[in-house]
Amino acid sequence: MAYQTLIVEVEDYVALIRLNRPEALNALNSMLLGELAEALKEADANDKVRCIVITGSEKAFAAGADIKEMSTKTSVEMFLSNFFGTESESLLRTRKPIIAAVAGYALGGGCELAMMCDFILCADNAKFGQPEINLGIIAGIGGTQRLTRFVGKSKSMEMHLTGRFMDAAEAERSGLVSRVVPLAQLLPEALATARKIASKSQVSVLAAKEAVNRAYETTLHEGVLFERRLFHSLFSTEDQKEGMAAFLEKREPQFRDR
Numbered sequence: 001m002a003y004q005t006l007i008v009e010v011e012d013y014v015a016l017i018r019l020n021r022p023e024a025l026n027a028l029n030s031m032l033l034g035e036l037a038e039a040l041k042e043a044d045a046n047d048k049v050r051c052i053v054i055t056g057s058e059k060a061f062a063a064g065a066d067i068k069e070m071s072t073k074t075s076v077e078m079f080l081s082n083f084f085g086t087e088s089e090s091l092l093r094t095r096k097p098i099i100a101a102v103a104g105y106a107l108g109g110g111c112e113l114a115m116m117c118d119f120i121l122c123a124d125n126a127k128f129g130q131p132e133i134n135l136g137i138i139a140g141i142g143g144t145q146r147l148t149r150f151v152g153k154s155k156s157m158e159m160h161l162t163g164r165f166m167d168a169a170e171a172e173r174s175g176l177v178s179r180v181v182p183l184a185q186l187l188p189e190a191l192a193t194a195r196k197i198a199s200k201s202q203v204s205v206l207a208a209k210e211a212v213n214r215a216y217e218t219t220l221h222e223g224v225l226f227e228r229r230l231f232h233s234l235f236s237t238e239d240q241k242e243g244m245a246a247f248l249e250k251r252e253p254q255f256r257d258r
């Protein structure tokens with residue numbers, strides 16, 4: 001499908017989705033988020049895709065929700081249209097892993113979008129922030145909740161109350177991103193990481209994603225029980241037998257997703 005605000009390419013079992021509104025630093029409007037939800041649904045259903053990378057430009061992953069689109073809306077309009085609610089819930093339903101490859105600004109909704117992905121790799125020029133306070137609003141697609149879980153209350157509170165940005169080094173130090181790489185290496189590294197994930201047994205990849213996400217969505221006891229049940233059930237797969245046999249025979253495993 002052709003998109004107006006995204007560029008989507010599929011190669012080597014990886015779908016690369018580029019946010020493409022350069023005139024507005026990839027600000028997220030209804031069209032872009034609707035198209036992103038659609039592209040993720042397509043990627044999830046496509047047998048030729050086993051991992052997804054979302055990226056922006058070198059200057060901006062996304063500089064927030066589109067302020068022009070929101071500026072004149074009333075609270076009743078926002079509520080009745082469930083503004084961005086439907087799209088963000090649809091994004092979170094994606095079963096295949098999603099890597100956010102962030103260069104430049106990831107602000108407001110852009111930071112929230114990156115945090116909704118499964119993990120964030122960033123370039124050394126990345127800047128993260130929740131500057132909504134400067135607009136007389138607060139974060140609206142999970143920023144107050146997810147940033148707090150990533151970096152802790154003190155840093156999250158300071159960022160939400162002051163609107164200050166966090167650079168790449170601080171983001172890595174605080175656990176917001178998994179790794180920082182030089183800008184020129186961001187896309188090659190994100191794609192190589194995605195191809196590595198794509199080479200694993202898809203059964204265990206999807207199970208691992210579900211289990212890690214439980215750490216955010218339930219109590220420790222419930223999460224550990226959920227993980228143990230998934231762990232036990234993976235012993236019914238051929239890929240578990242193959243993976244362990246390959247280790248013992250000192251060879252590479254040949255996974256067949258069954």
Ligand code: CO8
Pocket residue numbers: 023024025027028063064065066067068083084085105107108109110131132135138139140141
């Ligand atoms: N929305 C719309 N347009 C934007 C946005 C944005 N968020 N950010 C940048 N642009 C536009 C600018 O208006 C400008 O357009 P034009 O050339 O037509 O004037 C163009 O992009 C380039 O931007 P700048 O000239 O400002 O570029 P600079 O390099 O000088 O500055 C910054 C870059 C620092 C990123 C600056 O653009 C900026 O501060 N942007 C706004 C950041 C911001 O406040 N983001 C939060 C937005 S609110 C939000 O995300 C709420 C999310 C929750 C919604 C959930 C609803 C349920």
